[in-house]
Amino acid sequence: MTDIDCDSEMTNFHRDNVTLSNKQQGEMRTHRDAGRTRLENGLNEAKKPQPKEVRSQGSYQMRTMVQDDDNDYDIDDGAYFASNDLKDEAGVALTPKAARQRVCDALVWDGRLKQEATVKRNCVRQVYAAGYHIDIPVYRIVTTKDENDDPVEHYELASGDEWACSDARAVTCWFNGLVGKLNTGESDGSQMRRVTKLSKKFARRVGWKNKTTSGISITKLVVDHFQSSADRDDKALRETWKAIDKKLQKSVEIDHPVLAKKLAQAGDEAVTFFRDCLSGALKKLEVLDKSDCSRKQAREAWDDVFDTDFFTKQPDNNGDGSGGQGSAMAITSVATARRNDGGGRFG
Structure with a gap:
């Protein structure tokens, strides 16, 4: 043999x-950072609480993205909110869909992008003309107690009509x-x-x-x-x-x-x-x-x-x-x- x-x-x-080339990676970082700024400004404009953190995840963060002839790149950038910050004006907890809609509204508030963000089942998606899109999964941070009565945080994803235990x-x-x-x-x-x-x-x-x-x-x-x-x-x-x-x-x-x-x-x-x-x-x-x-x-x-x-x-x-x-x-x-x-x- x-x-x-x-x-x-x-x-x-x-x-x-x-x-991915350095140029491609740089373009993705630029779009990701612009998306984070847009989310922050939109939430401030609507006088809504900011997420506790926004974290890149998935293949982008694992460095396993691959070249695509159509520039069909998916950047996952999760927004993690304190559970108490995901409430409406009456103090009622937002449904998973309403939480995603809040994030979507924050991204489109000024109408400057040619393609507006849309609400998907598991995220809010912002598509860019170059073919890239940024998916923003919306999480709530829930605090419970363990067997020693110590606080423990876990994360729930706004998925469809449910809050599903998840943390990418x-x-x-x-x-x-x-x-x-x-x-x-x-x-x-x-x-x-x-x-x-x-x-x-x-x-x-x-x-x-x-x-x-x-x-x-x-x-x-x-x-x-x-x-x-x-x-x-x-x-x-x-x-x-x-x-x-x-x-x-x-x-x-x-x-x-x-x-x-x-x-x-x-x-x-x-x-x-x-x-x-x-x-x-x-x-x-x-x-x-x-x-x-x-x-x-x-x-x-x-x-x-x-x-x-x-x-x-x-x-x-x-x-x-x-x-x-x-x-x-x-x-x-x-x-x-x-x-x-x-x-x-x-x-």
Whole structure:
């Protein structure tokens, strides 16, 4: 069996086609900060209480966002209000929908944006002309007592017509904590983040992204079934995919990372779609196991998997232009994995 080392190609693909550029990240921060200022000013104008805190969460905070040709980027920025501050003029507690509407009204009060914010089931959404949108989930902070009669805070999301126990920051802490833990051990936490992003990039190709499962579901699958491979992101990705596929062939149920509930139930259509796409990709990559597999064939297989021509356009390793089974392009320093736009290495 051959082992065509495509780690260098995969590293370049992650750098150029998956990781967000400094410019993109800067634009998102600008929109996020502008949204926070707009919310603050709108609440002040309406003489309503400010949230106790506003926190970025989700893939933005976990640094697992991936490039999208349509600029379809979702920035989650949760607004956390003290429970007593979510009341109407009569002192009656706001319903979940009314709480979301208050935030929405604060974002649109001056009418300056071309696209006004809208109330969604689990958030308030502000869409920008460039394609970005900021989702602002609305939480209330509820204080209870533990068995020692000490105060304990928990968080409830304004979801539909209910206040549901939830705190996306806990999911962020779960993922970033694992990355940090792995980085201090034998496995590579940064590699797990890269494998997560590569998996999300695979799933979000044109024609698939509206059918496939959520980013958090893919992240949970990668974390649960991650297979590290020193200095070989291509191998780690394929072996992780094999482990995920084996799991999904048995059941498409996915547990929530921090709550006692499911991200996906049995028979979930979006997870089933992702599973079928993943199985197809693994079938295409079986050419890598053939004894006579060439580098050209390996690159073509990865191109097919990611619906690109990036891999076959990479410079030949062996220097003779044949794209054959030459030696692998070794990554000898962090500099080789840096962006060419001034950005550093992204995990």
